Amino acid sequence: DTEVTQTPKHLVMGMTNKKSLKCEQHMGHRAMYWYKQKAKKPPELMFVYSYEKLSINESVPSRFSPECPNSSLLNLHLHALQPEDSALYLCASSQDPPGALKNIQYFGAGTRLSVL
Amino acid sequence: GNSVTQMEGPVTLSEEAFLTINCTYTATGYPSLFWYVQYPGEGLQLLLKATKADDKGSNKGFEATYRKETTSFHLEKGSVQVSDSAVYFCALSDRQGGSEKLVFGKGTKLTVNP
Numbered sequence: 001d002t003e004v005t006q007t008p009k010h011l012v013m014g015m016t017n018k019k020s021l022k023c024e025q026h027m028g029h030r031a032m033y034w035y036k037q038k039a040k041k042p043p044e045l046m047f048v049y050s051y052e053k054l055s056i057n058e059s060v061p062s063r064f065s066p067e068c069p070n071s072s073l074l075n076l077h078l079h080a081l082q083p084e085d086s087a088l089y090l091c092a093s094s095q096d097p098p099g100a101l102k103n104i105q106y107f108g109a110g111t112r113l114s115v116l
Numbered sequence: 117g118n119s120v121t122q123m124e125g126p127v128t129l130s131e132e133a134f135l136t137i138n139c140t141y142t143a144t145g146y147p148s149l150f151w152y153v154q155y156p157g158e159g160l161q162l163l164l165k166a167t168k169a170d171d172k173g174s175n176k177g178f179e180a181t182y183r184k185e186t187t188s189f190h191l192e193k194g195s196v197q198v199s200d201s202a203v204y205f206c207a208l209s210d211r212q213g214g215s216e217k218l219v220f221g222k223g224t225k226l227t228v229n230p
Contacts, residue, residue, distance in 0.1 A: 004159075031215060042205055042220035043160065054156050055215040096117070096216060104150075104218050107159040 003027075004108035006091050012114045015081060021111045023074040023091030031055075031096030032074040034066060034103065037088040047075060050096055081115045088112050118143040118210045122221030129196055129228050137224045138189040139180075139206035147208040149173075149182055149189040150218070154203045163191075163204070194227045 004025045013019050031050045032082055035043035049055035051070040063085075084104040088110045094103040098106065123138040139145045151161040165175030169184035178193045189206060200229065206221040 007157075033217075040223075040225075042223050043218075045217050048215045048217060050215045056217060096215065099153060102164055105218060107152075107161070109138075109157075109159040110157065 004091055004093055004106050004109050006108035006111050009109065009113055010112050013078065013081065014116050018077070018079045020078065021089055022077040023108060024072055025093040025106070026072055027093065027095035027106070029095050029105070031070060031094045033092040033093065034074070037090055037110070040065040043090055045079065060075060083115050086113055086115045117218050118147065118165045118208060120206050120208055120219055120221040122206045122224055125224040125225060127226045129226070131198055131228055131230055132195045135191070135193040135196045135226070137204055139189045139191065139221060141187050141189065141208050143208055145183070149209060150207045151178070151180055151191050152205045152207060154205065156202070160205065192214070198230055199224055199227045
């Protein structure tokens with residue numbers, strides 16, 4: 001099983017709303033990632049969690065707040081978003097043992113977010 | 117920093133035509149190289165990978181060879197099908213802050229017509 005499950009598939013929210021995106025994997029992977037993908041662009045890395053600790057934050061605005069409650073779950077809390085934050089949000093996971101350089105990232109199908 | 121340069125699309129081919137999508141990279145050290153594919157409305161799927169020089173990755177009739185001397189990882193397929201229509205991303209791995217991150221090219225949209 002190489003599945004990464006993201007919910008919801010689609011989300012429409014207003015600029016004053018608070019919502020959360022959820023990502024789950026049961027492959028025993030210890031690294032999890034959030035990416036943002038605008039139309040006709042490659043994914044842009046937002047956050048990396050390694051062993052449930054935030055490892056990389058690519059200078060993402062504080063209106064995006066990641067959370068890794070356990071090794072299988074990754075959340076992205078959204079608050080006071082702007083219309084330009086509308087995009088496909090992708091979650092990925094990989095094994096990421098220490099010192100490895102050859103890990104494969106497995107991606108979910110994404111959450112398509114529209115901010116009105 | 118590390119970067120990936122991918123040929124601009126879109127690419128439109130007839131079924132059974134030969135496909136090449138060029139990819140070159142700039143990196144310190146010897147990163148792993150990947151091709152990911154994204155079908156309409158979906159996330160990314162790993163198509164193939166290579167972890168060291170002269171490695172050839174292959175899957176579903178697609179191939180790419182890790183060429184250190186030309187810093188390239190071109191994607192090829194001998195006979196494309198309509199079902200291969202998708203966006204293809206070349207990527208390399210980059211270690212940062214104790215974790216691994218992918219650096220993507222801009223993507224190449226392939227359309228295969230019957």
